[in-house]
Amino acid sequence: MSGDPDGYGFGEQLPIEPIDPGSTVLVAGPALSPAESLVRSLVLQAAEDDEASLFISTNKTSEKLLTACRRTDPALDTSLMGIIDCSGQEPKPNETDAALKYVSTQSDLTGIGMKFSALYESLYADAADGRVRTGLISLSSLAMYVDLRKLFRFAQTLSGRIDSAGGLGVFAIDPTTHDERTVNTLGQVTDGRIEVREYEGEEDGIDGEVRVRGLPEQPSGWQPFALS
Numbered sequence: 001m002s003g004d005p006d007g008y009g010f011g012e013q014l015p016i017e018p019i020d021p022g023s024t025v026l027v028a029g030p031a032l033s034p035a036e037s038l039v040r041s042l043v044l045q046a047a048e049d050d051e052a053s054l055f056i057s058t059n060k061t062s063e064k065l066l067t068a069c070r071r072t073d074p075a076l077d078t079s080l081m082g083i084i085d086c087s088g089q090e091p092k093p094n095e096t097d098a099a100l101k102y103v104s105t106q107s108d109l110t111g112i113g114m115k116f117s118a119l120y121e122s123l124y125a126d127a128a129d130g131r132v133r134t135g136l137i138s139l140s141s142l143a144m145y146v147d148l149r150k151l152f153r154f155a156q157t158l159s160g161r162i163d164s165a166g167g168l169g170v171f172a173i174d175p176t177t178h179d180e181r182t183v184n185t186l187g188q189v190t191d192g193r194i195e196v197r198e199y200e201g202e203e204d205g206i207d208g209e210v211r212v213r214g215l216p217e218q219p220s221g222w223q224p225f226a227l228s
Contacts (some may be wrong), residue, residue: 005128008133008168010045013078014038015223016212021131024159024169025215026139026187029196030176034208034227036137039172040072041227045134047073052080052127054119054134058106058141061087065137066096072227080127082119084114099123107145109154116158124165134162138172139186148182156189191215199224 007018019025026043026121029035046053057065061073062085074148085091086103099122101115116134124130136158142151155171162169171190175183187193192214207227212218 003172004043004123007050008045008131009049010042011048013228014041014228015210015219015225016042018217019168019192021166021168021183022163022196023215024162024171024189026190026193027170027185027196028173028193029208031174033196033198035174035196036172037068037072037181037207037227038194038210038225039135039137039170039176040069042170043133043168044069044073046077046080046127046131046133047077048130050080050128051131051133052081052082052123053125054084054116054132056084056086056112056116056134056136058086058136058138060137061085061089061091062098062100062102066098070187072159082123084112084115084119106142109142109146109150113154113157117161120161120165120167124167130165132162132165132167134158134167134169136169136171138174140172140174140177143178143182152185155186159189192218197222 007020009018012017027039043053060085076094081098084101086106088105091102103111123132195211197209199208205226206224209222211222
């Protein structure tokens with residue numbers, strides 16, 4: 001594959017070339033598209049590469065997120081995984097190796113940021129070469145609880161920390177729930193965008209199509225992809 005040999009790769013099933021360390025990308029797709037599944041897949045590749053993964057889950061409990069992750073990878077190793085559960089629902093007993101932290105409400109961006117910093121530092125220390133992939137699912141959920149200015153600063157802070165640590169950030173957004181100005185504003189904190197849509201062809205085993213923008217040495221146009 002082309003691109004930075006030290007970049008974050010994604011396996012042969014996804015038509016996305018390695019992304020440079022320190023980058024954050026916006027994954028944009030409607031709620032019924034496979035956008036969130038793609039975010040999970042991009043981040044969960046960490047387990048295959050001896051890297052760590054960190055999820056900020058705003059619309060699912062940690063239990064439901066782990067269930068969704070195991071649908072993506074039934075043999076998932078959670079020993080280098082962390083989850084910040086911001087769903088606001090009462091946490092259930094933990095039966096996983098993943099490190100779990102809880103924030104009582106999606107509006108507490110300061111609390112989320114503090115938990116993120118602590119968990120990222122721990123994972124960074126344990127991961128191979130300090131490589132950590134962060135998935136935020138999703139900006140659209142947070143936008144229901146805080147104004148755009150606060151959300152922009154929060155996303156900017158996260159991407160800045162990811163950049164300085166040489167990590168990878170993957171932030172999900174549903175562009176159909178925002179005006180174009182909001183999507184473009186939040187997109188300013190990222191290095192590129194991965195757009196996702198449903199696949200309308202007839203080939204079996206295809207989950208959707210992606211188009212990468214703003215990142216170097218990526219395929220042009222819409223590309224079909226499979227998550228399994």
